[in-house]
Amino acid sequence: MKDIMLKIVGKQLYGLYEEEQQLEFVTEGKYYRVGDSVYLTYDESELSGMEGCTTSLEIKGDKILMKRYGDKLPFDTEIMFEKGKRFTGYYDTPFGAIEMEVLTNDIKNNIKLDEGVGSVNIDYNISLRGLSEGRSLLDIEILEQPGKGKKGS
Numbered sequence: 001m002k003d004i005m006l007k008i009v010g011k012q013l014y015g016l017y018e019e020e021q022q023l024e025f026v027t028e029g030k031y032y033r034v035g036d037s038v039y040l041t042y043d044e045s046e047l048s049g050m051e052g053c054t055t056s057l058e059i060k061g062d063k064i065l066m067k068r069y070g071d072k073l074p075f076d077t078e079i080m081f082e083k084g085k086r087f088t089g090y091y092d093t094p095f096g097a098i099e100m101e102v103l104t105n106d107i108k109n110n111i112k113l114d115e116g117v118g119s120v121n122i123d124y125n126i127s128l129r130g131l132s133e134g135r136s137l138l139d140i141e142i143l144e145q146p147g148k149g150k151k152g153s
Helices: none
Strands: 002-014 019-034 037-043 053-060 063-070 077-082 086-093 096-109 118-128 132-144
Touching (some): 063 096, 077 096
Antiparallel strands (some): 002 019, 053 063, 063 077, 086 096, 096 118
16 A cells, blocks of 8 residues: 555536536545556545545546445435446435446546546436436546555565
8 A cells, every 4th residue: 555645636527518627636545456456545625525534546447436434324325336336325415325326438547556646527317316417537646656666665
């Protein structure tokens, strides 16, 4: 496992003209690899609105499983991203769980497994029943943390 820095950029596109709302932050995280799977974990911040929660990504080729968990959530959230496939489940918010449906349009996995650097990009449509519908772009770039190396991979 090694310490890393993650640059996370989330864009939400709404309406006919795809008006954009963007959230960008850099945070510390952990990187580790098991076989062909890469795992990234990081703590959410106040900026994301999910302070006190941890997000974990399991990335294997063109499939990504995102899990979010923490004491402030009544139950954990899981979203599976796989190009061309639909995923239904529940998205947990500080205000309660909302039924959701995710359709993954595209995934680009540019992570160099042996080096633990690179990026992953997810383009997906999400529908939160009764609240919103839109397209989202999630770009996560893995940056090696300066002055920190591998710790017992």
